[in-house]
Amino acid sequence: xxxxxxxxxxxxxxxxxxxSFLTMLGIxxxxxxxxxxxxxxxxxxxxxxxxxxxLGANSFLVTKxxxxxxxxxxxxxxxxxxxxxxxxxxxxxxxxxENAVPLQERWGQEIKSGNKKATIKIHGATENWIKLxxxxxxxxxxxxxxxxxxxxxxxxxxxxxxxxxFEFTDPIGQYVFVNGIRFKVVGLxxxxxxxxxxxxxxxxxxxxxxxxRMFGKNQNLPVQVSAYDQESIPKAIDETIxxxxxxxxxxxxDENDFEIMTxxxxxxxxxxxxxxxxLAALSIGGMSLLVGSIGxxxxxxxxxxxxxxxxxxxxxxxxxxxxxxxQFLIEAVIITLLGGIIGIGTGVGxxxxxxxxxxxxxxxxxxxxxxxxxxxxxxxxxxxIFPAIKAxxxxxxxxxxxx
Amino acid sequence: MEENxxxxxxxxxxxxxxxxxxxxxxxxxxxxxxxxYIAIMGASGSGKSTLMxxxxxxxxxxxxxxxLNKHNVESLNDNELATIRNKEIGxxxxxxxxxxxxxxxxxxxxxLIYSKVSSSQRxxxxxxxLKKVGLGDRMMHKPNELSGGQKQRVAxxxxxxxxxxxxxxxxxxxxxxxxxxxxxxxxxxxxxxEGNTIIVVTHEPDIAEFAKRxxxxxxxxxxxxxxNGLVTK
Ligand SMILES: Nc1ncnc2c1ncn2[C@@H]1O[C@H](COP(=O)(O)OP(=O)(O)O)[C@@H](O)[C@H]1O
Ligand SMILES: [Mg+2]
Numbered sequence: 001x002x003x004x005x006x007x008x009x010x011x012x013x014x015x016x017x018x019x020s021f022l023t024m025l026g027i028x029x030x031x032x033x034x035x036x037x038x039x040x041x042x043x044x045x046x047x048x049x050x051x052x053x054x055l056g057a058n059s060f061l062v063t064k065x066x067x068x069x070x071x072x073x074x075x076x077x078x079x080x081x082x083x084x085x086x087x088x089x090x091x092x093x094x095x096x097x098e099n100a101v102p103l104q105e106r107w108g109q110e111i112k113s114g115n116k117k118a119t120i121k122i123h124g125a126t127e128n129w130i131k132l133x134x135x136x137x138x139x140x141x142x143x144x145x146x147x148x149x150x151x152x153x154x155x156x157x158x159x160x161x162x163x164x165x166f167e168f169t170d171p172i173g174q175y176v177f178v179n180g181i182r183f184k185v186v187g188l189x190x191x192x193x194x195x196x197x198x199x200x201x202x203x204x205x206x207x208x209x210x211x212x213r214m215f216g217k218n219q220n221l222p223v224q225v226s227a228y229d230q231e232s233i234p235k236a237i238d239e240t241i242x243x244x245x246x247x248x249x250x251x252x253x254d255e256n257d258f259e260i261m262t263x264x265x266x267x268x269x270x271x272x273x274x275x276x277x278x279l280a281a282l283s284i285g286g287m288s289l290l291v292g293s294i295g296x297x298x299x300x301x302x303x304x305x306x307x308x309x310x311x312x313x314x315x316x317x318x319x320x321x322x323x324x325x326x327q328f329l330i331e332a333v334i335i336t337l338l339g340g341i342i343g344i345g346t347g348v349g350x351x352x353x354x355x356x357x358x359x360x361x362x363x364x365x366x367x368x369x370x371x372x373x374x375x376x377x378x379x380x381x382x383x384x385i386f387p388a389i390k391a392x393x394x395x396x397x398x399x400x401x402x403x
Numbered sequence: 404m405e406e407n408x409x410x411x412x413x414x415x416x417x418x419x420x421x422x423x424x425x426x427x428x429x430x431x432x433x434x435x436x437x438x439x440y441i442a443i444m445g446a447s448g449s450g451k452s453t454l455m456x457x458x459x460x461x462x463x464x465x466x467x468x469x470x471l472n473k474h475n476v477e478s479l480n481d482n483e484l485a486t487i488r489n490k491e492i493g494x495x496x497x498x499x500x501x502x503x504x505x506x507x508x509x510x511x512x513x514x515l516i517y518s519k520v521s522s523s524q525r526x527x528x529x530x531x532x533l534k535k536v537g538l539g540d541r542m543m544h545k546p547n548e549l550s551g552g553q554k555q556r557v558a559x560x561x562x563x564x565x566x567x568x569x570x571x572x573x574x575x576x577x578x579x580x581x582x583x584x585x586x587x588x589x590x591x592x593x594x595x596x597e598g599n600t601i602i603v604v605t606h607e608p609d610i611a612e613f614a615k616r617x618x619x620x621x622x623x624x625x626x627x628x629x630x631n632g633l634v635t636k
Binding site: 001004008011012015309310312313314315316317318319320321322323396397400 | 456459461462481482485486488489490494496500502504505513514516517518519522561565
């Protein structure tokens, strides 16, 4: 019996393809939006995780401000800066620390050559910088060890800097100006591509000497500290804390006036932020689904009015209230389920396309798809129940006489 | 010994569409035996359809008693009424009332869906019913591919499919030309000869000629109730 009602519902959906499709549209879009946003967020999470993993297996950061902090910024503002010199002090006084690297970087700087300009991110070079940030040299060379702290006016540029300033010429040996200082291009990094819309190739690397001359010696920066191995991380952290407290002359009752951030902590904080993005995304998707389900309810009501005589006829040949109700409820559920399936299909398809044709990777995990499925069915039930009850309540003779 | 299939006692049906009450049926009492062939006649608005709908359990009377096959119809709930419509009654309408986008075959099998007959059985029986009404070669046609007479044959096949106790036809020839009307009435004659109980509503005397018993309604009351051939017109 149920199977027969199912067949009736399916055939009336297919006998009215255009209307059924328009009814589905709201659900298709809602589900698609949710799948896409979800895919984007998951992709973002995966990329972020990769980025965090670059920190190195045994590394942690020493910073002035907490990661993605939510408390009062002014309190952290008053803390002393973590400066370039801290790196050497930590590296020299902590036996479990293999090395400590200051991460010197500045956004939104300008580079010029002739009448051409480009906006860049400047890095101050350290010995391990190229390894740490995993760049490859395409032509020319990286700094030698001896150049790092000296007044050497050499610069290494990223691929998009080259494309903007030296589109058709070899950049090696050319001169550029950054903040009024003339540099000679000695190296070109191989292209890295984009990370979530953020260009990784609009960078230049200059010596620490120049970096500090431009931005000051005591500027605040994060220091990346690496322990020798996994087991020595806690010891390295303890030693680092002791060293920093000593530098800062903290009394035993004082709290730390700096932050130690391990990968796990950063990941935890990141997941907290992602959860908030999720909530926002879900409310947007939920809104479109709500609108979609009101659409389904509306069209079901219209359809029932249009098909009142059909209902009357079915009642006259022996359908009872439940038969009619179930028929229309199934119809609503199939419409939203089909809408959901199409929405999932297009969502996953677009996500796949996006990751194929860009470095912006997207992931649509199975659980989202399952959730989208059940949500579609649920919406069908909710949007269909009221029209279905209305259809079931029609009395046979009034329905038959309906004009 | 013929048994009473239908027993109606003092049935009234009152509508109150505005301030005035309309007595569509104003005290009808009627006995119908198994195997009878009845024509209900009367002017437009005399209550013919109202009476048919009550007999067909599509509508309920405002007051009075109605027994169908010994069931007291007033005491039945919606499900039981649906079962009666399904098993005991075959309705044929003036406007055919076929599902426009479904084949003749599907239209005919419709009552069997609601009596939970398996789909292979349904198909078999529907094919047989369509053959019986002379539409063996039109089974996969949709209503818009059929003539008026053919549509009404599909409707008759649908009415017959569940082997009902009584076939009710409310102006079945109202939308047909006179030749096709006679074809359809001949079909009812055949069905009657096979032992079916049939009630046909009509306002055309030619059509009423086919029936064995004629009931005249006027203003919701029975004006005349006679056997054809026994009363001279
Ligand atoms: N649903 C209704 N509401 C109000 N009046 C109705 C309704 N159905 C029928 N009537 C009235 O009842 C009377 C009998 O109608 P009906 O049985 O359809 O007559 P017939 O079929 O003999 O032409 C008419 O006066 C008609 O207007
Ligand atoms: Mg009538």
